[in-house]
Amino acid sequence: MARNNPRKFNQPKEFDEKVIKISRVSKKTKGGNQIGFSALVVVGDRKGKVGVGLGKASDVLSAIKKGIKKAKQKMIVVPIDGTTIPFSLTVKRGAGKVMLKPASKGTGVIAGGPVRVVVEAAGIRDVVAKILGSENQTSSVHATFEALKHIASLVKIKDIKLRSIAEIEKEEQEKMAALQAEAKEKSKSKK
Numbered sequence: 162m163a164r165n166n167p168r169k170f171n172q173p174k175e176f177d178e179k180v181i182k183i184s185r186v187s188k189k190t191k192g193g194n195q196i197g198f199s200a201l202v203v204v205g206d207r208k209g210k211v212g213v214g215l216g217k218a219s220d221v222l223s224a225i226k227k228g229i230k231k232a233k234q235k236m237i238v239v240p241i242d243g244t245t246i247p248f249s250l251t252v253k254r255g256a257g258k259v260m261l262k263p264a265s266k267g268t269g270v271i272a273g274g275p276v277r278v279v280v281e282a283a284g285i286r287d288v289v290a291k292i293l294g295s296e297n298q299t300s301s302v303h304a305t306f307e308a309l310k311h312i313a314s315l316v317k318i319k320d321i322k323l324r325s326i327a328e329i330e331k332e333e334q335e336k337m338a339a340l341q342a343e344a345k346e347k348s349k350s351k352k
Contacts (some may be wrong), residue, residue: 174212178229179203179278183221184296202228202301204236205282212236213279213306215299239309240316244286247321252308255291257300258293261308266329268320275301283309 168183182201200277212235227301240247242263246298251263264287270277272290275298280288285335292301316323 176204176206176233177282178232179282180225180228181275181278181302183224186217197315198224200224200228201302202232203278203282204229204232204301205279205284207284209241209281209284210236211283211306211309212300213238213247218312229321231290237306237310237313238314239283239285240323241283241285242323244347245288246285246312247323248312250308250311251295251312252304255300256295256309257302257304258295259301259304259308260291260293261305261312262289263287264289266333273301274298276305278302279305279309 162296164169167214168332178325180200180202184185184199186197186199188197189195199215199217199220202214202216202225212232214228214233214235216224216229216231218224219228244266245263246261247263249260251258251260261276262279264271266287268287268289269279270286270288270290271291272280272288276290276292279302280290291307294300294304315321
């Protein structure tokens with residue numbers, strides 16, 4: 162009898178998987194009601210990759226697994242300028258309309274529930290977002306995903322240069338070192 166390897170269960174997951182919405186769907190048929198479930202899932206690695214999938218099955222667990230599988234198949238790479246998005250954008254998809262704006266470092270994710278999940282799964286740390294269209298979570302998630310796709314395509318088309326988080330942190334360390342040196346000189350000159 163084979164034993165379970167304890168290290169296998171302690172390994173961190175490659176992707177963050179968030180279930181946004183689970184719906185119970187009922188269909189009238191000749192033989193009676195047919196009950197199923199649909200699950201809207203967001204998958205991301207918090208390093209610039211994100212995907213959205215809708216799984217449908219006769220039980221919840223299978224619907225979630227199918228949603229995760231579809232989300233991994235539909236993954237896109239989101240361009241991140243440091244900790245935020247490169248420019249602001251408003252996108253309408255179906256009934257959902259979402260506005261995304263870049264924010265300065267340290268602002269955090271200021272967004273509603275479904276938009277926040279997609280943006281955080283993508284690895285964007287500083288952004289301001291507003292849901293303008295429908296209050297439906299599914300519409301908002303798909304509109305946000307569409308906005309991130311548009312940003313990726315525009316960055317590719319216009320060949321916009323983006324800074325990595327490491328470059329921004331290096332610039333901040335240089336600024337802090339310069340400010341500390343300036344403060345030391347002022348304190349020496351006062352003595």
